[in-house]
Amino acid sequence: MAEEVRETSPVAPLLAPAPVEAPVEGAPPATLWTRLHFFWFVLVGIFSTLIIAPCQVLTHRFHPTAANFKKWARRWAGIILKACGWRVVCEDRARLPEGQPCIFVANHQCALDILVLSYALPYPFGFVAKAELERVPVLGWAMRHSASLFIDRNNPRRSLESLQLAGERIRQGHPVLLFPEGTRGYRKELRPFKKGAFLLAVEAGVPLVPVVIFDSYRRLDERRMVSRPGTIRVVIGEPVPTAGLRRRHLTTLMETVQARMQALLREAGNSA
Incomplete structure (x- = not known):
């Protein structure tokens, strides 16, 4: 049953298989209640996707903007979050001016992050997602007709073309969001x-805007098919400028952004 849900549902990318490690401290325990809550999340996710995706695709024909995608993504995520008892609190320290071209970079603790960011970020953006998600029924169709982009990491030429297209869109005022860890961590610590x-x-x-998500790994672990209600906190940090930087500065830039995100995580831990 679980494998069938993973393979056929329009929320399959939220439930994509991952190597299962021992759960970290604070992760949802495996109980009857947390498993029932997880399957309620799956059902609500399917319902919300089937309702919202056609609306997003239809309106995109007339308003092919990041703002239109963000509007429908927020509604999609809001239905699921509220139905599952997940409350999101967002603190915006960036205060970006309207139309500011930028790239949001966020930590990735679990599949819940996609919903949290779709709902909480007060700025229009599109996701930069791996190419496999383009083949997901309904959800992939909706993302193709949006401000989002797909990156084929197995094809260097297509990957480069996608990055160039993303760069053009960003400069035109269409921000995007990426997960620089490249995978879900299922813990509060950052991966490389x-x-x-x-x-x-x-x-x-364009500037990089660090976004830090706290406690989503405490609310959902799709590998173990467990979840529970609770609050997820989000902080949008101050932008990190890139004007004048070249490829030789990449390592320093990565270290700067990672240090800022780690500082925000420590700050949250001390205030918890």
Whole structure:
């Protein structure tokens, strides 16, 4: 049953298989209640996707903007979050001016992050997602007709073309969001960053805006099919400029952004 849900549902990318490690402290325990809550999340996710995706695709024909995608993504995520008892609190320290070209980079604790960011970020943006998600029924269709982009990491030429297209869109005022860790961590600590987001920011000449999600790993672990209600906190940090930087500065840029995100995570831990 679980495998069938993973393979056929329009929320399959939220439930994509991952190597199962021992749960970290604070993760949802495996109980009857947390498993029932997880399957309620799956059902609500399917319902919300089937309702919202056609609306997003239809309106995109007339308003092909990041703002239109963000509007429908927020509604999609809001239905699921509220139905599952997940409350999101967002603190915006960036205070970006309207129309500011930028790249958001966020930590990735679990599948819940996609919903949290779709709902909480007060700025229009599109996701930069791996190419496999383009083949997901309904959800992939909706993302193709949006401000989002797909990156084929297995094809260097297509990957480069996608990054160049993303750079053009960003400079035109269509921000995007990436997960620089490249995978879900299922813990509060950051995994090593990959270069894609930082290379894109340098090539586009736009600032990087760090976004930190707290406690989503305490609310959902799709590998173990468990979840529970609760509050997820989000902080949008101050932008990191990239003007004048070149590829030789990538390592320093990555270290700067990672240090800022780690500082925000420590700050949250001390205030918890």
